Amino acid sequence: xxxxxxxxxxxxxxxxxxxxxxxxxxxxxxxxxxxxxxxxxxxxxxxxxxxxxxxxxxxxxxxxxxxxxxxxxxxxxxxxxxxxxxxxxxxxxxxxxxxxxxxxxxxxxxxxxxxxxxxxxxxxxxxxxxxxxxxxxxxxxxxxxxxxxxxxxxxxxxxxxxxxxxxxxxxxxxxxxxxxxxxxxxxxxxxxxxxxxxxxxxxxxxxxxxxxxxxxxxxxxxx
Amino acid sequence: xxxxxxxxxxxxxxxxxxxxxxxxxxxxxxxxxxxxxxxxxxxxxxxxxxxxxxxxxxxxxxxxxxxxxxxxxxxxxxxxxxxxxxxxxxxxxxxxxxxxxxxxxxxxxxxxxxxxxxxxxxxxxxxxxxxxxxxxxxxxxxxxxxxxxxxxxxxxxxxxxxxxxxxxxxxxxxxxxxxxxxxxxxxxxxxxxxxxxxxxxxxxxxxxxxxxxxxxxxxxxxxxxxxxxxxxxxxxxxxxxxxxxxxxx
Ligand SMILES: Nc1ncnc2c1ncn2[C@@H]1O[C@H](COP(=O)(O)OP(=O)(O)OP(=O)(O)O)[C@@H](O)[C@H]1O
Ligand SMILES: [Mg+2]
Numbered sequence: 001x002x003x004x005x006x007x008x009x010x011x012x013x014x015x016x017x018x019x020x021x022x023x024x025x026x027x028x029x030x031x032x033x034x035x036x037x038x039x040x041x042x043x044x045x046x047x048x049x050x051x052x053x054x055x056x057x058x059x060x061x062x063x064x065x066x067x068x069x070x071x072x073x074x075x076x077x078x079x080x081x082x083x084x085x086x087x088x089x090x091x092x093x094x095x096x097x098x099x100x101x102x103x104x105x106x107x108x109x110x111x112x113x114x115x116x117x118x119x120x121x122x123x124x125x126x127x128x129x130x131x132x133x134x135x136x137x138x139x140x141x142x143x144x145x146x147x148x149x150x151x152x153x154x155x156x157x158x159x160x161x162x163x164x165x166x167x168x169x170x171x172x173x174x175x176x177x178x179x180x181x182x183x184x185x186x187x188x189x190x191x192x193x194x195x196x197x198x199x200x201x202x203x204x205x206x207x208x209x210x211x212x213x214x215x216x217x218x219x220x221x222x223x
Numbered sequence: 224x225x226x227x228x229x230x231x232x233x234x235x236x237x238x239x240x241x242x243x244x245x246x247x248x249x250x251x252x253x254x255x256x257x258x259x260x261x262x263x264x265x266x267x268x269x270x271x272x273x274x275x276x277x278x279x280x281x282x283x284x285x286x287x288x289x290x291x292x293x294x295x296x297x298x299x300x301x302x303x304x305x306x307x308x309x310x311x312x313x314x315x316x317x318x319x320x321x322x323x324x325x326x327x328x329x330x331x332x333x334x335x336x337x338x339x340x341x342x343x344x345x346x347x348x349x350x351x352x353x354x355x356x357x358x359x360x361x362x363x364x365x366x367x368x369x370x371x372x373x374x375x376x377x378x379x380x381x382x383x384x385x386x387x388x389x390x391x392x393x394x395x396x397x398x399x400x401x402x403x404x405x406x407x408x409x410x411x412x413x414x415x416x417x418x419x420x421x422x423x424x425x426x427x428x429x430x431x432x433x434x435x436x437x438x439x440x441x442x443x444x445x446x447x448x449x450x451x452x453x454x455x456x457x458x459x460x461x462x463x464x465x466x467x468x469x470x471x472x
Binding site: 124129131132133145219 | 308370385
């Protein structure tokens, strides 16, 4: 019993990083995804082409590999000492994790947003133009709120995947929950820590489902 | 001087010539109905007048401001951004399929541009909105969303939205074509009332009897040109193509 308690306690310690990676990734990747989506739809062929390649590389290679590149890249390419890259109290291994996750998820979000934006009927833009709204106003007042409603189910899928993907941070030796579970399992010679970690992930996703369902409901007043 | 003056408008989509030198003048208080067979360029003409399409050559003056003109050297030039914005406040367009903003209530559909484009206070905007809703018999729907309204009600809201900025001219592109037959009369009634109030309007329509009743001038368009125009084109057509078209009704 005491062992279970200490297991849970240590896992909760790792959970801080898991939750941290989760929220910081969302914080950066969603706005970045929006920008990437706009770039992908740009009339500028070169910009659109570059963004397209970015998206295809991010989606076509393992996230684990991308994390390793973000982490070791500065050292091998530029000879920068990794310790110099720490940001305040955060070790570079954690910063690199956030950068890698954000770049990767931005690509996925961008494709979702692009689909949503392109599914908007042109009549919405035309009505807005006739009424005198600027392009910015049209996008933020008219288009984006409707796009959010349209893409919410796909975004929920990505968010749930992200919860599970946080375990990939172990390749940079970030002591997130999965790393903790693995260490505990080997010292205790027991699967208990894995089961407990699984329960934590499952609960997190349960909460996400509740939140997202609410969000969807709050937008169901129109169709 | 007319509220709308379009001269020698030409417009192509790739190699397809859709407007082949259209001249159209609409005077203050005048109601002009545009009729004609499908593909004749009626919508394109309206879209050019309302800045949704750019013309290849010709000139358009709306409420005394030049939107675009072709110089003697053949260069077609649109006005600057600021004037363009100015001109957009002087006309309204009612679409066939309404194009209301589904995520806004009826009230916000009408007031949003007043507040955020024309910088009126919420109270002012609400007062304008309330007056329009009352006039169009929609007061009880102020807080409803478009998806909860009938097609006829949605179209009336979209007319109210176009009228909110007090435009000098109002364009309609087949305002009743997307409606069930029993819902058209409410919308036509609203347009008739506006005509009585001497609202300047250009209406593309397939409702011949409505066009004959409400319009001061009827324009028959076919193949990218105005074939015939006048007060009694429907009751007394002169051109063979007009006659043939009208015989289908
Ligand atoms: N964006 C576009 N790109 C290419 N061709 C177009 C475009 N818009 C219109 N056309 C073509 O221009 C011609 C005139 O179309 P328009 O919609 O102006 O006709 P209309 O008189 O309004 O017909 P209807 O009564 O069916 O609405 C048609 O041949 C149409 O296919
Ligand atoms: Mg048309």
